[in-house]
Amino acid sequence: MSAPEISLYPLVALHAVSNAHNEWVALSFDLSAAEGDPFQAALTLLKTPDVFAALAPLDCILPVPHPHLLELSHLSTLPPNRVILRVPAAACADVAVQKKLAGYADAGYRIMVEGVADGSAATMCSARSLMVDASLVMPPVLALVAQPGPHLATGMHSEGRIAECAKAGFSWFAGDFALHPSHDISVGDGTSRKRLLALLGMLARDADSRELEVLLKQDPALSYHLLKLVNSAAFALSSPIHSFGQAINVLGRRQLQRWLQLLLYARQQDDGLANPLLPLAAVRAAQMEALAKALGWDRDQQDMAFVAGVFSLLDVLLAMPMTEIVAALSLDLDVVMALLDRAGPLGDLLKLVEHHDRAGLEQAGIDAETYWQAQLQAYHWAIQVSRNL
Structure with a gap:
């Protein structure tokens, strides 16, 4: 991926993703633009010896803000069964991106769309799930049923909101709800x-x-x-x-x-x-x-x-x-x-x-x-x- 070189060791904010039983199922890697290209920064961190063993059995949700620059060679060190590629919804409208992501999905990598893509764009990218800030507003029902999931609701500030999102079709949740029991x-x-x-x-x-x-x-x-x-x-x-x-x-x-x-x-x-x-x-x-x-x-x-x-x-x-x-x-x-x-x-x-x-x-x-x-x-x-x- 052609991206700005990372001159400093990247800093990441790890956000735990839980299921409806409050059990951790994944970790979302969030890196600021100041760390360089977020995907390349995440790769630097994931080169740590035995990193996937240390985080087992959790999935790792990695940001891919520029999926048109992503190449299969960049994924060669990542185990497909443990990695979810998070791409912005806006990028899914690009036909070239759709073909590229569909190819990576065929190789075993899971695609998560951040936000709600227009029409059938998420399906054309072979996305399995959506990541949506559902703290205040729910996405359209059709957006959730079009992909098998699991769908991730972020911005969860209370257990009550988690229950509402679960009824709407979400099964993964992230936010500071633990601090507001x-x-x-x-x-x-x-x-x-x-x-x-x-x-x-x-x-x-x-x-x-x-x-x-x-x-x-x-x-x-x-x-x-x-x-x-x-x-x-x-x-x-x-x-x-x-x-x-x-x-x-x-x-x-x-x-x-x-x-x-x-x-x-x-x-x-x-x-x-x-x-x-x-x-x-x-x-x-x-x-x-x-x-x-x-x-x-x-x-x-x-x-x-x-x-x-x-x-x-x-x-x-x-x-x-x-x-x-x-x-x-x-x-x-x-x-x-x-x-x-x-x-x-x-x-x-x-x-x-x-x-x-x-x-x-x-x-x-x-x-x-x-x-x-x-x-x-x-x-x-x-x-x-x-x-x-």
């Missing part, structure tokens, strides 16, 4: 919330394992998830674990703390769906830790970075002000500053994880390639966490 554990369950805060406090002060065991026994949901975790394929044990004491011994103190912090997000919602906050918290925690390690921080500082990342969504989870949550916990001052004000070294890292740019990376002393490696590692871990909890 319609259900929370505090509704009608003050005891559960207090128990969670007590558990978080114990973890923060490195409480004795027996104290943790007593509290875990009072929470059937957390108990179930902990035993499910240690008996999962992630630990490959020769014999099943049946007691909390055994589970604590198998995991070890450090891993126990980490998994319990994430297990807080693993509760099922009232409608039985998985909590969409879980993988987000896992990404933040793992990426914070990876960046801290890249900066040469010691083991304790890396642990604090992990805690700041995983706790950064507790206000959403518990439907409480972060000030109240922090007041109930025994956290290091650096973690408190990061959670309340995004201040201090941990706060600076947390801001980068929430929204990165080159200026912020340069100020933090992190190069773009290091950031991508941390990002990739974090998503790999979040994918595994979601599958095991």
